[in-house]
Amino acid sequence: MELIIQGIIKAFELIISLDPEVMGITWLSLKISGTATFISLFIGVSIGTLVALSNFSGKRLIISLINTGMGLPPVVVGLFVTIMIWRSGPLGFLEILYTPYAMIIAQAIIATPIVMGISLASIQNLPPNLRLQILSLGASRLQMVWVLIKESKLPLLAAVMAGFGGVISEVGASIMVGGNIKGYSRVLTTATVMETGKGNFDIAIALGIILLILAFIVNLLLTQIQQRQHPR
Amino acid sequence: MNILTIQNLIVKRSGVTVLDISELNVEQGRILALIGPNGAGKSTLLLTMAGLLKPSQGEIYYRDMPVDSSVSRSHMRRSACVVFQEPLLLNTSVYKNVALGLKFRHLSNAEIKKNVEDALDYFGIRALAARSAKTLSGGEARRVSLARAFALKPQLILLDEAFNSLDPPTRAKLIDDLRHILEETKITAVLALHDREETLRLAQDVTVMAGGKIIQSGTTAQIFNEPKSEFVANFVGTETILEGTVQSSSEGLTEISVAGKIIEAVGDFLPGQNVYCCLRPENITVSPAMPGKISARNVFEAKIQKIVRQSFFYKIFLDCGFILVAYITVSSCEDLGLCEDSTVAVSFKATAVHVIWRERQDTDISAQRPVQG
Numbered sequence: 001m002e003l004i005i006q007g008i009i010k011a012f013e014l015i016i017s018l019d020p021e022v023m024g025i026t027w028l029s030l031k032i033s034g035t036a037t038f039i040s041l042f043i044g045v046s047i048g049t050l051v052a053l054s055n056f057s058g059k060r061l062i063i064s065l066i067n068t069g070m071g072l073p074p075v076v077v078g079l080f081v082t083i084m085i086w087r088s089g090p091l092g093f094l095e096i097l098y099t100p101y102a103m104i105i106a107q108a109i110i111a112t113p114i115v116m117g118i119s120l121a122s123i124q125n126l127p128p129n130l131r132l133q134i135l136s137l138g139a140s141r142l143q144m145v146w147v148l149i150k151e152s153k154l155p156l157l158a159a160v161m162a163g164f165g166g167v168i169s170e171v172g173a174s175i176m177v178g179g180n181i182k183g184y185s186r187v188l189t190t191a192t193v194m195e196t197g198k199g200n201f202d203i204a205i206a207l208g209i210i211l212l213i214l215a216f217i218v219n220l221l222l223t224q225i226q227q228r229q230h231p232r
Numbered sequence: 233m234n235i236l237t238i239q240n241l242i243v244k245r246s247g248v249t250v251l252d253i254s255e256l257n258v259e260q261g262r263i264l265a266l267i268g269p270n271g272a273g274k275s276t277l278l279l280t281m282a283g284l285l286k287p288s289q290g291e292i293y294y295r296d297m298p299v300d301s302s303v304s305r306s307h308m309r310r311s312a313c314v315v316f317q318e319p320l321l322l323n324t325s326v327y328k329n330v331a332l333g334l335k336f337r338h339l340s341n342a343e344i345k346k347n348v349e350d351a352l353d354y355f356g357i358r359a360l361a362a363r364s365a366k367t368l369s370g371g372e373a374r375r376v377s378l379a380r381a382f383a384l385k386p387q388l389i390l391l392d393e394a395f396n397s398l399d400p401p402t403r404a405k406l407i408d409d410l411r412h413i414l415e416e417t418k419i420t421a422v423l424a425l426h427d428r429e430e431t432l433r434l435a436q437d438v439t440v441m442a443g444g445k446i447i448q449s450g451t452t453a454q455i456f457n458e459p460k461s462e463f464v465a466n467f468v469g470t471e472t473i474l475e476g477t478v479q480s481s482s483e484g485l486t487e488i489s490v491a492g493k494i495i496e497a498v499g500d501f502l503p504g505q506n507v508y509c510c511l512r513p514e515n516i517t518v519s520p521a522m523p524g525k526i527s528a529r530n531v532f533e534a535k536i537q538k539i540v541r542q543s544f545f546y547k548i549f550l551d552c553g554f555i556l557v558a559y560i561t562v563s564s565c566e567d568l569g570l571c572e573d574s575t576v577a578v579s580f581k582a583t584a585v586h587v588i589w590r591e592r593q594d595t596d597i598s599a600q601r602p603v604q605g
Contacts, residue, residue, distance in 0.1 A: 129316045132284050136314040137333035138384065151322055
């Protein structure tokens with residue numbers, strides 16, 4: 001019991017005193033996961049919208065694949081990315097294994113299907129005649145797509161949050177492709193795993209609290225967005 | 233001149249023919265109603281007219297130019313505008329919603345402002361400009377969606393049951409306003425409707441549809457008075473519709489001139505206003521000679537044109553300068569000894585006349601604004 005109480009007290013000291021190591025890890029986490037989410041936003045929204053708006057045979061299969069991808073196990077992604085960028089692998093020449101770049105790639109692969117799935121569903125959820133109404137008001141195809149994306153900006157924001165929440169709390173892929181190198185590729189989750197292993201519960205608890213706070217903020221924003229109502 | 237001509241049109245959806253129209257013309261400046269049961273193909277026809285649906289076969293001419301390529305279809309799409317059953321507003325302000333189509337056309341901000349404000353004024357919703365579309369009532373949202381289309385000043389406006397799911401007073405007000413706006417802007421309109429009173433109030437021409445085909449086309453009075461089939465008759469009802477002009481109106485009694493005769497009806501209307509007088513056949517009384525004193529305000533001498541036996545009564549067509557239809561029981565008919573070509577007296581009460589104002593006057597009396605009747 002004392003171990004826990006001591007740990008929590010020390011953890012708050014670390015957070016309140018803005019301990020450079022803890023802050024450094026937090027900042028790196030935000031940078032890597034933020035960049036990965038940003039990349040997934042572009043790929044996810046454009047492909048998601050494209051699939052939602054086009055009619056082709058096998059569309060249902062594609063949608064099932066995207067939905068499956070929303071639950072992609074991070075370790076599988078980690079394994080796949082590691083193989084691809086391994087020194088003798090197809091992308092080995094890039095020499096990015098155990099770098100933040102590798103982590104961004106892995107996290108973007110995890111977040112993209114999440115963003116894609118949610119944006120696909122939100123575009124499909126718009127009233128079916130809205131597309132025709134916008135075209136009838138004289139829009140070009142591009143203008144129509146842009147209006148639809150803007151119209152589903154709230155669910156798209158939710159998609160971004162969900163993607164970000166997914167990757168910032170992910171550990172398997174990050175540790176596999178990033179290597180948990182101090183001050184370089186050590187993020188909140190990988191550091192928590194390591195400090196717990198070493199028995200440094202105070203730092204581990206501090207990192208865990210920060211992770212929880214970030215997750216809470218993301219979910220708070222998500223709930224705010226989802227509670228808004230739609231027009232007639 | 234026809235703004236739109238359709239010939240031998242076939243539209244298929246997932247292999248099934250949903251529209252099969254041999255000929256349909258939309259005349260410039262007129263208001264055409266498409267009526268028919270659900271699934272008659274009205275919405276599909278509107279989408280085809282709007283250039284949003286590519287027909288499988290057939291020819292469409294827009295202002296005598298064939299619409300047969302994606303360029304010409306796109307031109308038609310930009311000249312016409314559909315307004316759907318549901319308002320389909322975007323999650324932004326009323327002003328930005330109404331400005332949407334103008335923005336697509338890259339007009340200057342000053343031009344957009346002027347057109348948007350004109351359109352908002354037409355529908356009496358200028359005060360709502362800054363409101364968020366999601367806070368509007370059903371009637372307000374409908375007005376915004378109509379204003380958004382009218383702001384574009386389209387050549388052709390296509391309304392798909394635009395008054396559905398509104399409560400009766402809101403609906404009646406919107407129909408009145410829409411009629412005035414169509415009168416003023418002279419925009420050609422095609423309206424999918426399923427209510428006979430809406431049709432009488434708004435339309436000059438009517439096309440009855442069922443199962444993707446046209447059953448009958450004609451002017452409103454033609455369709456209502458001379459339904460070609462049982463189906464059309466059931467759909468438009470049995471009332472006799474007479475076109476007339478208000479002669480004078482005072483103290484709740486209005487004199488309406490119909491084919492040179494005067495019909496008295498209840499209600500206040502402006503002299504010169506064009507109206508429809510609707511009479512139910514069961515409210516017409518036939519007597520062998522002109523009656524002496526009678527409470528009915530309308531008594532005419534008439535010649536029996538035709539007697540048609542229905543199941544339990546006779547349907548009698550009477551020519552009193554205009555054609556009236558009366559239902560007379562079999563025994564009355566035999567007691568009176570009615571036969572074709574005989575002369576009788578016809579009477580009906582002023583309260584039996586249902587007066588509906590006609591939209592857009594054929595003669596220009598736009599200076600005289602109709603008042604509520």
